Amino acid sequence: MDAQTAADVxxxxxxxxxxxxxxxxHLFFPKVAAGVDWHQPLIFCDKELEQINPEANTGKLRVDxxxxxxxxxGEQMTIFIHLEIQAxxxxxxxxxx
Known part of the structure; x- marks a missing residue:
C-alpha cells in the first residue's frame, strides 16, 4: 500500500x-455504549491527544x-480508541x- 492510499484509509x-x-x-463496545448518555454531546479531544501522543493523527496506518x-x-468518562489498519x-x- 502506498503512502497516499494509506492516508486515505x-x-x-x-x-x-x-x-x-x-x-x-454499539458495534465494537456494546457494554460501553450502553452506559453512555447519548442525549449529551460527544467531545472529541484531538488537541489533548496530540499533547499526549504527537503521532496520534499523523497517518501512520493507525487511528487514535x-x-x-x-x-x-452524570459522570464524565474519557474513551480512548486505538485502531491499527492492517492491509x-x-x-x-x-x-x-
Whole structure:
C-alpha cells in the first residue's frame, strides 16, 4: 500500500469514528455504549491527544481518538480508541498490540 492510499484509509476510519461514533461503540463496545448518555454531546479531544501522543493523527496506518462522553449517572468518562489498519499480514502484529 502506498503512502497516499494509506492516508486515505486512515482518513476514512477517522471520518467514520467522528461521524458514526454511537454506531461504532454499539458495534465494537456494546457494554460501553450502553452506559453512555447519548442525549449529551460527544467531545472529541484531538488537541489533548496530540499533547499526549504527537503521532496520534499523523497517518501512520493507525487511528487514535480520545472522546469525552457523559455517563448515565452524570459522570464524565474519557474513551480512548486505538485502531491499527492492517492491509497485509504482519507476524509482529500481536507483539505490537
Amino acid at each position: 486512515d482518513g476514512a476510519w477517522k471520518y467514520a469514528l467522528e461521524h458514526y461514533m454511537p454506531a461504532c461503540l 481518538k480520545l472522546i469525552r462522553v457523559a455517563w448515565h449517572n 497485509q499480514r504482519d507476524v509482529d502484529f500481536t507483539k505490537r498490540m
